[in-house]
Each structure stands twice: as structure tokens, then as C-alpha cells.
Amino acid sequence: MPGLSGDFATMPLRDAVSYLGNRRSSGVLRIQRPGVFKELTLSQGAVISASSNQPREFLGQFLINMGHLTEDQLGRAFETQRVTDMLLGKILVMQGIIPEPTVQNTLNLKFREMLLDAFQWGEGEFLFEAKHVVALGEGLDVRVDLQDIHREGEFRETAWQAIRAVFPSGKARLVVDERRLPESRQPGSRDEKLVTHIKEGMTIDEMALALHASDFYLYQRLYALYRQDAVKVREDPPPSPAAPPTPAPTIIGSESPVEEILQAARMFLDNCNFRDAEALARRAYEVAPSPQTAELLKSAETSLHEALRLLLMDPAQVPSLLLPQAQLKTMPLSAPERYLLSRINGTRDVAAIIRVSPIHELDALKYFQGFVDSGFVKLTPV
Template sequence: MRGLSGDFSTMPLKDLVVYLGNRRATGSLKVERGDVRKQLELREGHVVSASSNQPREFFGQFLINMGHLTEDQLEKAFSTQAQTRIFLGKILVMTGLVPEATVRGTLSHKFREMILDAFHWEDGDFLFEAADTAPEVAGLEVSVDLLDVHREGEFRETAWQAIHAVFPSGAVRLSVDERKLPERKPGSMDERIVQLIKEGLTIDGIALALHATDFFLYQRLYALYRLDAVKVSDEPPESEMSVVEEENGERGIIGSETSSDEVLQAAQLFLDAGNARDGEALARRAHEMSPSPRTAEFVKAAQEKLLVHLRRELADPPRVPTLQVAPGHLKTLQLSAPERYLLSRIDGRRDVAAIVHVSPLQELDALKFFAGFVDATLVKLTPR
């Protein structure tokens, strides 16, 4: 078959998936929405390889979420991968950390979740490039039928309607009635969910702590809700304000400029002066005021400069974070779910890079949070 391109406003991904599946297409499918990019390699209507720039869709995150690896084990596996250049799945099998059958099953789960997550996209673009043969897969062979994914997507449409009627947003907190919980084993998913609910985390916070994709978590919460064991708490939803946002607001860098061009000019001046943090913030502000390919490219360039700056400032050479406030005090602060997740990973042993590397957050976002912690004197960094 020939190649195909378009946008999801005219051809939703679920329709594209069934189209390619029915034709047993072979080739490469790329989908994009904003900064999110995913690529699938197809062989005769089956996904045989998939990649995403979203950390929560990385293979290691699925392994942690499903209880097959700890964060420490994943970090050690990453170190081995950096030295050997062998694919992560093969390393885990070779070292005996994860059985081959489990690696294959988790890869299959990753492929499905990557596609299904994009089924709800109402905008974005796709490009399918047909090929006579699919590229060789470097790693363990896994195959997922697109038509099976489409059937799962139809089921999830109905499931999401019921779920959202109960859990309106990820910012809500939950309450649990342990008397009505099913029997659960120590360390099981239900046990971990219950513990995180009791710690007062929001649904978003629970997802980060579990390294979980949205549907995986919400589906289990809904099952517990149907048992009358879990419900939305009467506490008000968590505020979206964060330490990082407060710090940026206090510096007054995103202010009263009258046009997007003026904000871009100010951003360029900051970047030229070596102030990547304020330059990047102004670049984002200009793009919010008047989105265009020009402002999008400017934001991308500013973010690349900021990432280099923050790596040098926070992670290279390695620096170990330690909390400068009592854990009880953190509970009184207005912190976002990602901030609470990162602060909970500080143990006085792991350095910033190690924490960020295994987190379900984009590297730049995580480093910006750490910079905010330092600015707010919540965290002190000590060279290793």
C-alpha cells in the first residue's frame, strides 16, 4: 500500500489503526501532538517496535509499575546499558533480573498503551510510510495485532465514560474503607494504592509514585470504587501551584510586555546574557501569547539551552540532594504532584541525575523542579 498522512481532526487514530490493521500494512507510523512524538514499526498489521519521547511510556517505567523492577534495579540496569550498548530488555534477561517471558509481556503491554493513550487525541498529525519489509528489530521479538488494539480501544471509550463520572480529575484525593477491600498480598498493586491513598496523595500523585499510565491506575481505582472501598475524598482538589511556579512569579520575569515579539526580544536578551532559566520562561510565555512555528522553534532552542545549563548546575558533576526541612513540613506546602514525587525520592544517597533518570518525568521538567527546590531552600545539593 502507499503512504498516508493527515491530522487527527479528520481521521482519528482509532480509525487509522483499524485501516492499517485491515490492510495488514507494513511500514513506519509516526504520530505527533505538540511536543509528544511516537513512532511505531509495523509488520503485516502488527506492531513489532515502538518508541515514545514520553517518560511514562518508556519500557523501564512499565516494569516498575508492574512490580517487576525497583527504581534502584532500573538505575543499575541503565548503567550496564550505557557501558554495553545492549538493549535494556536483553540486559534484564541476561542478568536474571526479569524472566524473558515477563520482558516480552511488558513490551507487548507498552506497545498497546502507547497507541491507546493517543486514541483520545483530537488534534495532532500522523505520517505512515509504507515499506516492502519492516526493519529488523534489535531486541526481543514482540508482535501486537493492530486490530486487537482497536477492539481494546472501543472497550476503553465506554470504560472512560464511567471512570470520569466517578473521578473527575487527577487533582482529587481519595478515601479508603479497608473493611471493604478484597484480600491483598503484601507489595501488591492494591496494597501500594491503599498506602498512597492513606498518605494523602492525589490520583496524579499516585500515578507518579507507581510509574503508572492513566488507564492502568484509573481502571483499578474504579474497580475498588465499585466495591465501595474507595471514593473521592471531601478534601478540596490539589492546587496546581508549585514551588517552581511561585519562584518564577516572584522573580517577575513573565510580566506586562505588550506583544509576543517584545517578549521574544526579552527572551533573546536573557539567553544571550547566559540566563537560560528566565530566557526559557519568557520564550514559553511568548508562545502562549501567540503560538506559531517561529515561537515553537524558539521555545525548543531555549529549552535545549536550559537543559544544558541545568545539567551543569545540578547534575554534572554528580550532586546528592538532601532535604532541608522536616518531612512533616512538606505536607503543609502547596506542592504539585511531580514535586511531591521528586521530594519523596530524596534519600541522601542517590544523586540528582539518578533520581531524574528513573522518574516518569521529562528530564527538563524534573531538573526545573530541582532548581526550584534549591531556590526555595527546600533542598541542599552536595557534590558526591
């Protein structure tokens, strides 16, 4: 079989996975939608290696969530990786931090989750290139049968329907009845951390970042606790009547034709105003996705990324909070913003915080620059 390609509207990904699994195909399967890219290496109908540009799908994130690794240990392993260029799984095994079977089991979970997450996409494209392959995930022998993943996908489709009926949004906050929780809950366990975050008033999205959790396993656990009458969605009082809205200032690109937005983005890019260039290029891509707008957005993102790395990470700088935590808790911050602010402890530099976070580096850098510009945070060179 020379290859297979299509979009999800024509052939759902689960059908393509079943097709490749039935034929025991070998090669490389690439999956993408705007901003998300995944690549899986297949051998005889099984996934043996996988990579993603989504930080939450990195091996280290799964290991932290499962309690096998701390953020500090992951940070030190990344330092070793930077010097040796070895795969993370091999480093953790060689240093005796995690046993090889544990890394293999976690890679098994990672491979599954990468595909099962994409099963939920409403739109996307896939491309399979048939070829002989020998690569192993993280240098370890791991194989996950595509047909097993396909069967799991069918189960999850039903599970998600039940979960979404109870927890329709990641912005929901919860309440917990500790009398109905399992008695076997151990200090430091995932359940104990989950209960702590619920009592702290975190949204589900904020809990996912704090726990380095994949969406399905977090929602599945919350749903199990809901069925035990231990957890339910918090019924917040309705917001106070809002004051009459004041006219919003005109933002370049909000109403302009796409060509005008592109022209302004290119002008900002040429003048090294990378922040506005990236914002306008993103707006143009959202309004009219095309190879032209995608290429401009990529160029603007690359330029902004390089500029922010030089500004915030080279040389190393340690962030510290200028506002008390109590005040930050009352501010209308996003889940990623709250996560990053919670990791500021006066010792970790910006790079160390971002390296182990489940957030894209460019997005995290933009948040940090916003913190500095808003007076939440100051940076001190190391």
C-alpha cells in the same frame, strides 16, 4: 501504499490505525502533538517496535509498575546500558533479572498503551511512511495487531466515560474502606501500595507517579474498588474565604504581543539567561504556536537543559532535604515535585533519581533547581 498523513480533526487516530491494520501495512507511524512524539514500527499490520519521548511510556516504568523491577535495579541496568549501548530489555534478560517472556508481555502492554493513550488526544498529527521493516522491539520478538488495539480503543472510550464520572480530576484525594477490600491483598502488591498512598493523602496524580503507573490502569483499578464501595472521592471542606487579592506583579510576556515576547526571549537567550529565555519562549509558543515559536522554544529548552545538567549533574551531586517531611506534606507542591522530593534519601545523586523517574529530564532538573533556590534542598558533590 506510499504513505498516509493527517491531523486528528480530519481523521481520528483510531480510524487511521484501523485503516493501516486492515491493509496489513508495513512502515513507520509517527504521532505528535506539542511536546509529545511517538514512533511505532509496523510490520504486516502489527506493531513490532515503539518509542516515545514520554518517560511514563518507557519500558522500565511499566516493569516497575507491574512489580517486576525496582527503581534501584532499573538504575543499575541503565548503568550497564550506558557502557554497553544494549537495549534495556536484552540487558534485563541477560542479567537474569526478568525472564524473557515477562519482558515480551510488558513490551506488548507498552505498545498498546502508547497508541491507546494517543486515542484520547483532542488534537494531534500523524504521518505513516510505508517501507519494509525488520526491527524488533528491544531486540525481542513482539507483535501487537493494530486491529486488536483498535477494538480495545472502542472499549476504553466507554470505560473512560464511566471513570471520569466518578474521578473527574487527578487532583482528587480519596478515602478507603479497608473492610470492603479484597481479602487476597498481598503485602507489597500493587493494591497494597495503592491503599497505602490513599491513606497517606496522595492525589490520584501523585499516586500515578509514585506507582509509575499509566493513567488507564490506575483509574481502572480505582474504579473497580469504587464499584466495591471500597474507595470514594474524599469530600474536603470548602476552602476558607480568601483575602482580597493583591495586584500581581507584571510578568514579561503575560500581556505583551507575541513579537515582543519573542524579542525578549531571544535577548535572554543571547545573554545566556536560559531560564527566562525558556519561560518566555514557552509563553510565545502557547499564545501563538508556529514553526517560528516552536524553533525558538526548542533552542531555549536545549540551552537550559545543557546548563542545568552541568549545574546539577556534572559532577554528580547528592541532594538532601533541609525541611522535615512533615512540613513538606503541608506545602502546596505539585505531584511531580512531591514525587522527586520523596526520592531524596541522602545516597542517590540527582542523575540517579531523575534517570528512573517518570518525569521528563528537563522538567525534573527545573524542579530540582527550584528546590535549591527555595531552600528545600542542598546539594553535596560526591
